[in-house]
Amino acid sequence: MSDRQRLWDFHGGIHPPSCKEQSTRTPIQRAPLPRRLVLPLSQHVGSPAEPLVEVGQRVLKGQPIAAAGSLVSAPLHAPTSGSVSFVGPQPYPHVSGMLAPAIVIDSDGREEWIALEPCADYRALAPEVLLEKIRQAGISGLGGAGFPTAVKLAARPHDEKIHTLIVNGAECEPYITADDVLMRERAAELVSGIEIIAHLLGPERVLIGIEDDKPEAIAAVRTAVGERPYAVCAIPTKYPSGGERQLIQVLTGVEVPSGGLPTDIGMLCQNVGTCVAVHDAVILGRPLISRIVTLTGEALARPMNVESLLGTPVGELLAFAGLEPGKLDRLIMGGPMMGITLPSMDVPLIKTSNCLLAPTRSELPPPPPALPCIRCGDCSDVCPASLLPQQLHYFALGHEHEQLRRHDLFDCIECGACAYVCPSNLPLVQYYRAAKAEIRELEHRQQKAEHSRQRFESRQERLRKAEELKEAERKARTERATRVKASQAESASVPHQPNTVASVPDKLAERQKKLKIEASMAQVALKKAEKQLALHATAELEAQVKDLREAAEAARKALEAAMQEAPPPLPSAAQPADEAAQKKAKIEAAMLRVQVRKLEKLEQPSAEQAAELERLRDQLAAVDRALAAQSPAPVVRSEGEEALKKAKIELALRRSELKKAERAGTDEAERAPLRAALASAEQALHAAEEASGKPVPQLVRVDKRPIDETSRALKTELAYARADLHRLERKVDADPAALDAARARLASVEHRLQAHTEADPKGD
Structure with a gap:
């Protein structure tokens, strides 16, 4: 593909001083091995990882130490060999100085790797297997966002196919040069990673965007691309051209819809560092345990780019670059436009840390005090998302969340261009971040309230149905009581007739019994209805209670009349x-x-x-x-029979005690007295049987043929195979290849067991 790719422009943008030369004078350096690594469980967008190790456990370099906590998550690996010394809250790179769950590893200096599984011929792998290798490598976006890469690369429906893969090498933030030196020195690995991603996605075109102030990187990538159909595009240097939406617009002329994603228009972006990490994971079998980070600022004697292990305390990295503490004004993770000020040097390096900026006070002076907005409109002119920052500022001050939504607050990428040009020195981005946090918190509360409302309505519906059921039961009881009343009146009107089969007293007793049951049921129904009336006084319930009371009274009178005819037999x-x-x-x-x-x-x-x-x-x-x-008269047993009965009970008790001890797993020393007691009880039973004078029971012995060892082994293997298959089938993200292998194993064991049974049906 020709590199003469047509380019477009996006609205706004600024041209701050790049300040990149000081950190590109030397090749990538390797940071010293730290004594202790702190690995936060949340280094990516989505759910935190879940620990797989315990305190005191020894780990090897590259060993998984935390598993993905959900579909949108990423696992974590040990950056070096050593032992786990702590699992719990540790400093986290955040402006608040908050603590976060982390795993602490004390390195042993041996750098012992786990057994790696490189795969040079990745094209022979099934797409889902290749995607799983990327997922298990723990790769997330290294450009700053930190979205799990495997989730972005996952298969999509046919109508959502990715037709354009965009590789982001437009490192537009001032001071940061990590991607620049990566493309210069590892262009071959970069292109290899792009090929793997293109193999998974099958795009129609691949566009590599690099700002034109990086000529060495552009030349290195073009050489590595060679004859491949990838377009290496030198785009104009303008901040923030490295933003995902802005880069798409520059390279394709298409705007991502408000509130949408690039995948909605068939495009997908990946950072150059992420592509190299994909190459390392697939071709070399190495998980993501290190990254290139820029160390720069006038407070450092030796600004540079280093490849550092994740979890390295930033203070050790700055010391390696020659930090002069007396010159340091503040420490920034990221660039001066979108970075955050760190409260401490104890925080660790994480997957999204691309720069540590140590400026002097003269280099990055603190902003002057904010003044009232003069409505100059400069912020609107430079906004790359075509928003109205001035209006958003006023809505944020007034907490007008609905207006903020209508004015597309969440399209703001927080690039800081508006604050950079504001003559009143308003910290606009801080207002937008606070407003976004308020809206997200409000949405969370609304979701909880909606969930509670749905639960309440579901409960009310259940109660309503239960009440309807009770009402139906009450009506049925009322109808039964009415039928009983009618049958009683009918019985009273029928004259007594002799019966040739049963005597008169028997017929009278039967009728008395029926009347007793009917009177009792009517009384119970009346009591339940009275309780319901006490709880819910309604006209309908009062009428039902009245009817039931009359029915109960009629049943009682009918019973009394029948009892007066003759006493109960x-x-x-x-x-x-x-x-x-x-x-x-x-x-x-x-x-x-x-x-x-x-x-x-x-x-x-x-x-x-x-x-x-x-x-x-x-x-x-x-x-x-x-x-x-x-x-x-009670049965009188002889002394011998009584002794025999007691001996049988004693034997049963001793046998139960022994079985209970065996199930509890007690040792033989504790079971020996129980066995002796059981034997003594058996002897006592034999003696009692002889003394009782009862005939000895005839015992019929049945020879139960034991199962042969081959059948036993096959049945055990069958049970394990069936259990493994069921466990895989319950997993939502189970590997189809593993499922097929489990089914094949189960079928094989069943076939072998059937063949053995047919060859030896008696188990001999």
Whole structure:
């Protein structure tokens, strides 16, 4: 592809002094190995990584020490060999001086690597396998944003295919030269990384954007590209041309929609440092454990670019560059436009740290006091996102969040161009950052409130359905009570007829029993309805209670009338004292006890309830007396039978104690007394059996053929294979190749077990 790529321009922009020459005079240096490395678990956009190591554990260089916490996350690796000395809060590179969870490794100086898995022929790998290698290498954007690279490169639907890959080498921030020297010295690795990413994405074109104030880098990259169809584009030097949206507009003339992403228009950007990290991960098998960082500023005797291990305290890096503490005014991580002031030199280097700026007070003097806005409009002229910074400033002061949204506050890339040209020295970017934080916090609260509202509405819906169900049950009970009342009236109107099959007393007793059950059910239904009425006094419930009260009263009167006809039939000497009669009487006694207990639980029973309780107690006493009269004489066992029974119980107890000890995993010394007690109980049982005079039971022995060792081994392997497959199937991001291998393993074991069973069906 020709390098004569048409270029466009973006709105606004500024031309601050570059100040890049002081750190590009020497090649990339290698920083000394630090004694201690502090590795924060959050070095990327998304969820923090989750620790995989414990205090005291020895780790090797490149060993995973923290796994990705979610889909949008990245793992973390040990930058050197040593031992884990601490896992917990540590200083974090943030302007607030906050602490953050981290893993601390004390280096042993040996630099012992884990076994690496390089892959020169990456084109032979399946796309998902290649993507997984990048994900497991822990690569996130090295240009400053820190978005996990594997997430950006993940497969997309056909209608969202990436047609343009843009490689960002436009290092526009003053002072920073890390990408510049990287392209000069490692252009071949850069192009190799671009090829890997292009192999994954399959774009129609690849554009490499480099500012025209980096001629050495442009020449090195063009030489490395050679005949490949990649366009190396020298773009005009203007800040902030390195912004993702601005670079896309410069190279393609297309604007990313407000609130959208480059992928929405089929484009994807990757920083040059990220591309080199992809090359190292795939071709060399090395995870991301170091990065190139610019050390610059007039307070340093030897400004340079160094390749430093992640987790290195920034104070050690500045000392390596010859820091003169007396000259240092403040320490900035990043450039003067978008960097942050660090409160301490104890913070560690992380994946997104591309520069440590140590200026003197004369080099970067503090801004003068802010004055009122004079509405000059200079901020609007230089805004690369075509926003209205002056209006955003006023809305931010007034906390007018809706107006801030309407004026596209979140399209602001916080480049600082507006504050740079403001004649009133207003810290505009600080207002925008604070307003964004307020809006995000408000959104978070609204989401929590919405979630709570949905939970409340779901609960109310559940309660409503439960109430409807209860109402339906109440109506059904009312209908049943009405039917009982009608059947009772119908029974009362039918004259007594003799029956040739059953005697009159039996028919009368059956009718009395039914009336008792109906009266009890009507009473229970009435009590439940009265409780509901006490909680929810409605006209409908009052009507239902009235109906149920009438039904209960009618059932009670019908029962009393039936009881007056003849007393309830009780088992006596005149009735056959067989097993069926006893069973019937026991059931009746049990039902009476239940009714008595329910009435006894009432705290303030009514007069009717007290009378009913007394009547039921009298009836229960009569039934109990009849049962006592019918009960056969107790079985008298001989002394030998009693001894035999006690011996059996003792044996069961001793056997249970031994099994409990075996399940608890006690040692043989503790189990020996239990075994002796069991043997003694067995001997006592044998002696009791002989003394009881009972015949010896005939024992029938069944020879259970044991399973052969081959079948046992195959069944064990089958269980493990099935469990491994189920575990992989439960994983959302399971590797398809691993799933196929697990299924093949399971099928193979099943086939071998079936073949063995058919060859030896008896297990011999």
